[in-house]
């Protein structure tokens with residue numbers, strides 16, 4: 001089994017840390033760093049970009065509605081967008097009807113899913129009011145029936161991404177995970193917040209340690225990994241088998257590569273250059289245009305493209321300009337203007353420099 005030790009720094013414990021792969025059924029997840037499922041973010045174009053920059057051990061699609069699959073929604077079917085270089089890839093499904101979930105899982109496998117992941121963590125009312133997402137944690141027997149139906153329907157491993165519980169007084173994780181493991185779940189990912197928290201407050205990593213101690217199958221920790229050092233700390237503090245990176249990856253496809261490198265060597269890679277960032281943003285939108293068409297792709301990414309320049313002074317002006325962009329050529333021209341002025345201004349936009357774009 002391949003593993004790597006890393007040297008200690010002030011962020012780390014005195015003992016060298018061993019980075020090991022983990023297995024989801026027969027599928028080896030190496031390195032144990034996972035790109036989180038994020039609606040409107042982790043589409044095929046973005047997954048290809050992350051993989052090209054530096055290999056995560058596993059990526060997960062955005063959540064896909066099993067009801068929409070059942071109704072053969074053409075738009076939903078474009079969400080799979082599975083290509084060879086993305087493997088291993090988990091397709092995440094949400095819903096609550098066992099038969100429809102099972103049918104959708106078969107479709108997902110037909111579309112190329114290596115793993116079927118069930119969403120038990122989404123807190124948004126649109127998902128929860130149908131009994132899916134985090135609402136599944138409220139009825140554990142029902143959750144088990146749904147998972148059982150899916151496991152019976154497909155040959156690939158089935159995993160669950162969950163929260164700590166519905167609300168603070170309802171800590172579901174360890175008990176529910178044990179029941180689901182008995183039914184046959186191959187691995188869990190835990191976003192260590194309660195559903196009612198949404199993304200507020202801090203993730204409580206103690207809950208990750210708790211679920212890890214409760215089950216035999218692999219547990220992937222999730223919540224508040226903002227930098228590679230956080231991933232190491234989570235592995236060390238919770239004993240989890242893998243780490244999952246979410247928001248830190250928005251507009252920053254390098255975070256996965258950087259985390260893997262840090263875990264393997266103890267070194268931090270230099271940040272991407274401005275040219276790297278612009279090139280990646282343009283690759284992202286161009287690839288997405290192949291699936292959504294140009295104008296939809298540009299509109300879809302209006303919020304995300306400026307994130308590639310996060311941290312640069314003046315990015316608000318880029319955001320404003322991209323908000324009105326309708327084509328890839330317009331986006332490219334905005335970035336080109338930004339590039340010239342950033343270079344001229346020694347990595348800082350003069351406040352009014354982007355008035356022209």
Ligand SMILES: Cc1cc2nc3c(=O)[nH]c(=O)nc-3n(C[C@H](O)[C@H](O)[C@H](O)COP(=O)(O)O)c2cc1C
Nearest residue numbers: 036037038039062063161191223224225245246247
């Ligand atoms: C924009 C956005 C979309 C998300 N969509 C999903 C989703 O489709 N399925 C899911 O299980 N979690 C989803 N999440 C939750 C993330 O996967 C992750 O659990 C959460 O952001 C906490 O991890 P982080 O602190 O690394 O961001 C989403 C989060 C964000 C910010």
